[in-house]
Amino acid sequence: MKCHAGTLALAALLxxxxxxxxxxxxxxxxxxxxxxxxxxxxxxxxxxxxxAGLALGLGGANQxxxxxxxLADPGLTGVFGGALLGIALLLAGATEFTWNxxxxxxxxxxxxxxxxxxxxVWLGRGRSTSKLLLTGLGLNAFTAAGTLLIAARFPEARDxxxxxAAGDWLGTATLELAWLPILGCVLAALLxxxxxxxxxxxxxxxxxAFCLGSDVAQTRRQGVLLTALAAAAAICLxxxxxxxxxxxxxxxxxxxxxxxxxxxxxxxLLGAGLLLLADTxxxxxxxxxxxxxxxxxxxxxxxxxxxIASRRHE
Amino acid sequence: xxxxxxxxxxxxxDLAGRTVLDGVxxxxxxxxxxxxxxxxxxxxxxxxxACAGLxxxxxxxxxxxxxxxxxxxxxxxxxxxxxxxxxxxxAWDYTLAELGTLAASAAEFRHWQERFGLHxxxxxxxxxxxxxxxxxxxxxxTFSALGDAYGKVLLLDEPTxxxxxxxxxLVARAIRAxxxxxxxxxxxxxxxxxxxxxxxxxxxxxxxxxxxGPPSTALTAxxxxxxxxxx
Numbered sequence: 001m002k003c004h005a006g007t008l009a010l011a012a013l014l015x016x017x018x019x020x021x022x023x024x025x026x027x028x029x030x031x032x033x034x035x036x037x038x039x040x041x042x043x044x045x046x047x048x049x050x051x052a053g054l055a056l057g058l059g060g061a062n063q064x065x066x067x068x069x070x071l072a073d074p075g076l077t078g079v080f081g082g083a084l085l086g087i088a089l090l091l092a093g094a095t096e097f098t099w100n101x102x103x104x105x106x107x108x109x110x111x112x113x114x115x116x117x118x119x120x121v122w123l124g125r126g127r128s129t130s131k132l133l134l135t136g137l138g139l140n141a142f143t144a145a146g147t148l149l150i151a152a153r154f155p156e157a158r159d160x161x162x163x164x165a166a167g168d169w170l171g172t173a174t175l176e177l178a179w180l181p182i183l184g185c186v187l188a189a190l191l192x193x194x195x196x197x198x199x200x201x202x203x204x205x206x207x208x209a210f211c212l213g214s215d216v217a218q219t220r221r222q223g224v225l226l227t228a229l230a231a232a233a234a235i236c237l238x239x240x241x242x243x244x245x246x247x248x249x250x251x252x253x254x255x256x257x258x259x260x261x262x263x264x265x266x267x268x269l270l271g272a273g274l275l276l277l278a279d280t281x282x283x284x285x286x287x288x289x290x291x292x293x294x295x296x297x298x299x300x301x302x303x304x305x306x307x308i309a310s311r312r313h314e
Numbered sequence: 315x316x317x318x319x320x321x322x323x324x325x326x327x328d329l330a331g332r333t334v335l336d337g338v339x340x341x342x343x344x345x346x347x348x349x350x351x352x353x354x355x356x357x358x359x360x361x362x363x364a365c366a367g368l369x370x371x372x373x374x375x376x377x378x379x380x381x382x383x384x385x386x387x388x389x390x391x392x393x394x395x396x397x398x399x400x401x402x403x404x405a406w407d408y409t410l411a412e413l414g415t416l417a418a419s420a421a422e423f424r425h426w427q428e429r430f431g432l433h434x435x436x437x438x439x440x441x442x443x444x445x446x447x448x449x450x451x452x453x454x455x456t457f458s459a460l461g462d463a464y465g466k467v468l469l470l471d472e473p474t475x476x477x478x479x480x481x482x483x484l485v486a487r488a489i490r491a492x493x494x495x496x497x498x499x500x501x502x503x504x505x506x507x508x509x510x511x512x513x514x515x516x517x518x519x520x521x522x523x524x525x526x527g528p529p530s531t532a533l534t535a536x537x538x539x540x541x542x543x544x545x
Contacts, residue, residue, distance in 0.1 A: 068405035200416055203405040204452075207368055212416065212459055213392030258406030259415065 004262035007255060011269040015050075018273055022046045022280040027287035047182055048173040049276040049293065052234035053244055055185035057271020058192040059230035060245020061252065061264050065199035066223035070250065071133055074231040075242030078116045078139030083228075083235040084164055085143040086112020088150040091157035106181050109232035116143060117224045164239035167294020170279050173237060184233030189268055192226050195219065196260035203258070241294040243301030244271050250308050274301070316344045319498035320365060320467050324374035327360050327521075334360045336521040337374070342498040344465060347489055349509035350502045351533070352518035353542055358502035359400060361518065362469045365500060366397040378467055392418075395467040396460040400475070400502075402452035407439045410451055414458075422458035430454055430484055446477045450485065457488060464496035471502045486511075509533065517541060 023042050024030055032039040056074070063072040063079075074080050090097075090108035097104060116139055123139075124132035144165065151161040163169060198219040201209040206216045234241075248271035249263065256262040278296035285291070291299075320342040327335040335357045342348045350358045364372040367383030376382055379394035386394075404413075410432060414423035427433055430450040440448055453473055460466050470489070474482040486508060493499050501512070509515050510529040517525040517532060519541050525532045538544070 065405075070405075203408070204416070204455075205399070205403050205405075207363070207366075207397070207399050208402065208452075208455075210368060210388050211366055211392065211395075211397040212418075212455075213389045215388050253406070257412060258408055259412050 004256040004266070008262070008265055008269070011266055011273070015269055015273045015276075018276055018280075019046055019050065022049075022276050025280050025284040027283070027290075044173040044175045044178050045170050045279070046276065047175075048170055048178045048237040049279045050272045051182040051185035052170075052237040052241075053248075053272035053275030054189045054268045055230035055234045055271075056241070056244040056275065057248035057252075057267040057269070058189045058264060059227045059234070060247075060271070061249035061260070061267040062192050062195060062199065062223050062230075063227050063245065064249050065195070065202060065260060066220055066227075067132060068203060068205075069130075069133065071246070072136075073242060073246035074113075074227055075240065075245055076140060077120055077133065077136030078143055079113050079120070079228060079231045080235055080240050080242070081140045081143030081147070082116025083109040083113040083232045084161075084240050085146045085150075086110070086115070086232075087164065087235070088147045088157065088161050091161065092150045092154045095156055102177065102180055106184055106232060106236050109235050110229060112143075113228035113232045113235075114225070117228045121220070121224060163292075164235070166292050167239040167241040167297070168292035169237065169239040170293050171283070171290070178237060181233045181236035184229060185237070188226055188230035188233055191222075192230065193264055193268075195222065195226070196264050199223075199260045199264075238275070238293055241275070241297055243297050243305065244275050247301045247305055247308075248274060250305070254308070316346075317465075318343050319379055319465065320500060321377045322365070322375060325361075325364060325372060325376055326374050327357075327364055327369055327372045329360070334521050335364060335372070338518075338521075338523050340500075340516060340523070340526070342467070342500050344496050344498050345493050346514065347493045347499045347501065347512045348514045348516060349512040349529075350500060350516045350518060351504070351506060351509050355520075356518040357521040358518055359471055360521075362397070362471050362500065362502055365467070366395060366469050367391050368397075379465065392459065395469060396456045397469045398453055398456035398471060398473055400471040402449065404440055407441045409437055409439050410443075411436045413440065413451060413455060417455050417458040418461060419458060422461060423454055426454035426457045426488070427451070429488060430481065446481055449473075449476050450481055453485060453488075457492070460492065460497065462495075463492040466497045468492055468497045468499040469501075470499070472504065473501060474503065474505060474508070506533065506538070 023039050023046055024032055026042055028038055060073050063074055064070055086108040087105055120136055120139060123135045147161055147165055151158045198214050201212045201214045202219055210216050249267040251270050252263045252266040256266055279293040282291040282293055282296035318341045323339050325338045350361060352358055363369050370384045383391055414420050417423040432451060460468055473485050489499055503509055514527060515529045515532045516523060525537050
């Protein structure tokens, strides 16, 4: 068994460098400002991207582990869509309330994500994982339609929801708004790391995992709960963004192998790096017409994913 | 008379409204190898899974190492028995060395890996192994999960299917060694010749136990004809 501490340390170092560059990039030009005022302006956005990416990378890795399927991703299985629909329902019902209570949005997102996860597990029980993913795709389309419906019916929530569906909320991040979801992301990430041993055993199938001493139902329950928490916290920061949860675990597996003890933390670091890179490129390449983090992620992520998928041996 | 480690009475299992196992009574004692035989679909796999604690919906009496596996925490149960499924799978492409880290003891896994002739393949991924090699790799995990065999129950579902003669012999020896070390072993198999070398044989047909006892009395030519429809 090789030690992967070196790879993890290198990934962390590269991520720190990327964060420094991201702090220096922006429409006001390269640099941190004479008194660091640009730095302080960009800090919330960079922190938000890092935290959301971390949670997405780990959330995706966990969902893939729990469903034993490399194509699972909270962005594709409807968990994100559910979180956004939760936010939409809250905005439609109580706009005033939402903005006066900073925990209201994350809670609504968590409730939406959890409800979608529960429906996903319930509809997909006892079925093959490919059917589970198809169920997820259906849920994703349904929740997206629900969000758009609310956006159309409630003009005051319209812009914010359309931006959320496009994954374009990072630009609105302020420390005051973002600290709670950032904390949620970090908490979810740390808790997801504790699932490594159980996910390793689950890879061998539910029977074998049980016989090796795992409480499979508990692994599943915790996975669903923590992935929903990660997705909800991340969506409050970014809006809907696919591919991070899909791509980060893939890359991590290619670099350190499938064992979750090394793969999970690396997937988190890579997720953070990918989202920050996408956001930084999106707002720096064409400062006058910035591209949302989600669009940039898909532009970079989709071809990479197709490339990885074509190399898979099954 | 050595200690009974696995016992069932009126053990029945209904799956999707169909009775798959119907009132099976069995005992397996420390030091014993008991073979379960029967045609495809006779209920061999269901019997082993029920004994392993994998079917909480099973009805009837069931005792494994002094506890009811249906009501015992998985962690505690894992110290009392080891199980090998008929078709082991892995969602991810572990190397053999990585697979070994899933065992309770990596040293124990290496021991079985060597015993089954896999010691030179440690760096290989599961996808790079042949079907038989993969099967014994997973069996290494089961045997290493057993640890010290004394007083434990070993449940193996067709452990020698897909194995060449040499590896099948290695597995047969490992089964015998575990029993000699004090384990109670229950093995589902289609290998009637090997079943005749076991202490006792259980013959299942359509979920019912139709014959049980030493091979000479339980596995007669008439019974083979009646159960499998061949001479």
